Amino acid sequence: MIPDRIIEHGTLRTDGFRAAVEVRIPWYRALPASCIAGAGLTIDGVAASTDSLRWEMNGRSRTFAEMVDDVDEWWFPTDSAVLSGDLPVDPSAEHEVSVDLTLYIPYIVIGENEVLHIEEHDTKKMKAVAA
Numbered sequence: 237m238i239p240d241r242i243i244e245h246g247t248l249r250t251d252g253f254r255a256a257v258e259v260r261i262p263w264y265r266a267l268p269a270s271c272i273a274g275a276g277l278t279i280d281g282v283a284a285s286t287d288s289l290r291w292e293m294n295g296r297s298r299t300f301a302e303m304v305d306d307v308d309e310w311w312f313p314t315d316s317a318v319l320s321g322d323l324p325v326d327p328s329a330e331h332e333v334s335v336d337l338t339l340y341i342p343y344i345v346i347g348e349n350e351v352l353h354i355e356e357h358d359t360k361k362m363k364a365v366a367a
Contacts, residue, residue, distance in 0.1 A: 242358035243335050244316055248279075249367040250327050254288075255279055256320035256367070257333055261313050262356040267339060269293065269306035273353075276336035277321045284321025292318035327364045334359040 247258035257277065261267065272291065277284040290297045294309050297318075303309075311317055319335060337356045344352040 243360045245360055246362055248333055248362050248364045250325035250364045251367045255323040255325045256318050258316040259319050259335055260316055261311050266310045266312045269303040269309040271340040271342055273338040273340055274300045275319050277319050278334040279323050279325055279331050284323045288322035290320050325364045327366045330361055330363050332361050
């Protein structure tokens with residue numbers, strides 16, 4: 237839908253062992269946390285391990301498994317979330333950052349007991365900032 241705006245340019249942060257980037261929703265309406273099915277973070281061709289990924293939204297950092305039943309927290313189009321994972325990143329260099337998002341759109345029914353599922357991707361080059 238709006239994949240070229242997923243990664244907020246200039247938001248790559250690192251402490252040397254863990255990297256984080258701000259992301260925006262690639263959809264025109266807000267979604268509850270339960271609709272954020274997963275994400276991937278890759279920097280310079282190296283993917284963060286799935287078990288190290290964390291999603292920070294509305295001041296709370298969680299795994300995707302912890303958000304499965306959460307319909308109280310919402311991701312709004314005007315708000316950034318933070319995707320982070322264990323990746324060593326040199327703060328003095330420019331990096332290619334890729335984010336993959338998997339979302340469910342609960343109000344678009346496409347079959348019996350099935351809602352729209354979208355997968356979006358964005359890649360940007362940026363320098364990291366020390367966290």
